[in-house]
Amino acid sequence: MTAVETAVAPTGLGRSRIGAVVRMHLSTPFMALGLPMLITLAVLTLNYLIWQLILLANPTLPQADPDAFIYNGGAVWIAFYLLSIAIQTMNATFRYALGMSVTRRDYLLGTGAFMLILSVVFVALYAVLGVIERATDGWGVNGWMISGFGMMDLPLWKVLLIWMGAMLIGMGLGVFYGAVFVQWRTTGVLITSILIAGAILAGVWVLTETQGWADLIELVVTATAWETAIAIVAATGLAFGVTYLLMRRAPVRE
Amino acid sequence: MKHIITTEALTKRFGSEEAVSSVSLALEPGRVYGLLGRNGAGKSTLMRLLTGQEFATSGAIRVFGESPVENAGVLDRICFIKETQSYPDAFKARHVLANAPHFFRNWDQVYADRLVDLFEVPMHRHMKKLSRGQRSAVGAIVGLASRAELTLFDEPYAGLDAVARRAFYDALLADIAEHPRTVLFSTHLIDEAADLLEHVVAISHGRIVLDADADELRGAAATVAGPAAAVEEFVSRRESTGVRRLGGLATATVTSLDDSGKAAARAAGLDLTEVSLQDLVIARLGADLERADKKEVAA
CATH class of the missing domain: 3.30.70 (Alpha-Beta Plaits)
Structure with a gap:
């Protein structure tokens, strides 16, 4: 019989409840970090193979259409991954963590910190890939994944900031949906989705009615990096704030 | 502190059904309490209310003199182990026991290691792949080795076989003699646990029908x-x-x-x-x- 590694129960700052929640999420690091990194590399490899396949079938494509491979959504998957992992994580760990005498507030803060760690690690991976992508002029085939969507002319740090924002928003939305699922299960998720879709439609309606689209696009285009970053952090913070309001009255369902 | 737990007219309704009905209790520190009752009597709901996992419809709860709801200062001193405890899918038994020291301030790893051997828990098997008894054993180990000032067991040993249950009772009895603390546990197996109980609280249809010293x-x-x-x-x-x-x-x-x-x-x-x-x-x-x-x- 194998006994667990002997360790003394941590005390003081080393025994922070929020830290314990982060550790809980990172208990299976391959699932949390390793697997998505491997998937990112696999997506890049598959994209590269597809580009080569297209070039094999049509060798004159680079001359006919030099921009053929500059639009690629391969890097977006990580934002959707964080969204789904946030929902899944909340469902899998909320009851467990509260069973370990954690408050809802500490659970949410620890989960947010864990998500932030994931975002930082994935952005670091994107930074490495982005540097290589630029050094090789798009992997030698003018194919762009990290700086896709025509972002190869933007400074890399701006591209990374955009990805960080996408990840944070994906995570914020995922945590919010996770809380809705924990509290009201599938019915809650469906009703919330309908309400959100209704709110988006209402926004589109108002913008169209007031001819405000041009102003909105102008606002987005002219926003500085810091303004964008602040907006992203504010949106993520809002998602977490609303999530806490939902979760502070969430019972632990069997 | 005279009482570790007090409740006054504590009531919990689910729709029109009253799961816990005007319960008033006062539990003293350092004693072993048995919460007894039939299935659906309200034992688990009462325990979830005491640990802030469920919210009262009306009435008051004080644990260590304060409300347990979203109270880290109170929850930090509690360990609540239940048979229905859920674990993350990717967790193996070793993950549960590696995380526990970070949640419980009095955690004793050496004692936990001994209990792992005693209950023969397969540490490298996923929790969802463990038998009901093995899952119960993991819960029992966490409950015992946490040495929380207030430990609540909601039938965590229901899946254990008779030999393992006896080992659990003996371990609990020996450990609380050495490290006194308050234990509240619900059970159907009253005779088995009778030697352990110092005080008995019986609940029926959400109401307390017996609240007395076991010896008396x-x-x-x-x-x-x-x-x-x-x-x-x-x-x-x-x-x-x-x-x-x-x-x-x-x-x-x-x-x-x-x-x-x-x-x-x-x-x-x-x-x-x-x-x-x-x-x-x-x-x-x-x-x-x-x-x-x-x-x-x-x-």
Whole structure:
């Protein structure tokens, strides 16, 4: 019989409840970090193979259409991954963590910190890939994944900031949906989705009615990096704030 | 601090159903409490209310003198182990026990290691792949090695076999002797756990029907047996749980019988036998059921 590694129960700052929640999420690091990194590399490899396949079938494509491979959504998957992992994580760990005498507030803060760690690690991976992508002029085939969507002319740090924002928003939305699922299960998720879709439609309606689209696009285009970053952090913070309001009255369902 | 837990008129409703009904309790520190009752009686709901996992409809709860709801200072001193505890899918037993020290301030890893060997827990198997008994053993280990000032067990050992259950009771008894703390545990297996219990709280239909010191209960109660007429005459002046007849003979459990009462029973030609805690609780719960049935018929 194998006994667990002997360790003394941590005390003081080393025994922070929020830290314990982060550790809980990172208990299976391959699932949390390793697997998505491997998937990112696999997506890049598959994209590269597809580009080569297209070039094999049509060798004159680079001359006919030099921009053929500059639009690629391969890097977006990580934002959707964080969204789904946030929902899944909340469902899998909320009851467990509260069973370990954690408050809802500490659970949410620890989960947010864990998500932030994931975002930082994935952005670091994107930074490495982005540097290589630029050094090789798009992997030698003018194919762009990290700086896709025509972002190869933007400074890399701006591209990374955009990805960080996408990840944070994906995570914020995922945590919010996770809380809705924990509290009201599938019915809650469906009703919330309908309400959100209704709110988006209402926004589109108002913008169209007031001819405000041009102003909105102008606002987005002219926003500085810091303004964008602040907006992203504010949106993520809002998602977490609303999530806490939902979760502070969430019972632990069997 | 005189009481570690107090509740006043604590009520929890789910829709029109009252799972916990105006419960008032006061539990003293350093004792082992048994929370007994039938399935659906309200034991688990009461425990979830005490640990802030569920929210009261009305009434007050104080644990360590404060509300437990979203109170890290209170929850930090509690360990609540239940049979239905869920674990993340990717977790193996070793993950549960590697995380526990970060959640419980008094965690004793050396003791946990010993318990892992005692219960023969396969540490490298996923929690969802463990048998019910093995999952129960992991819960029992966390509950014991956490050494929380207040430990609540909601039938965590229900899946354990008889040998493992005995090992659990022995480990709990030995450990609380060395590291005194308050334990509240719910169980159906009253006789098995009887030696452990210092105080008994029985719940039926969400209401407390018995809240008494275990030794006093055992000492005070007795079963009288003899001719039916003599038994009926004897219990007519005392609190009893009903007369059971068998031909011309009858038995009845008298819940409170002092020395003079026992002498009177013997003088009336009745035999006296001790009542087990389980019989006593069953008798109380049975009496409550009877009352509930009569109330329903009357309504």
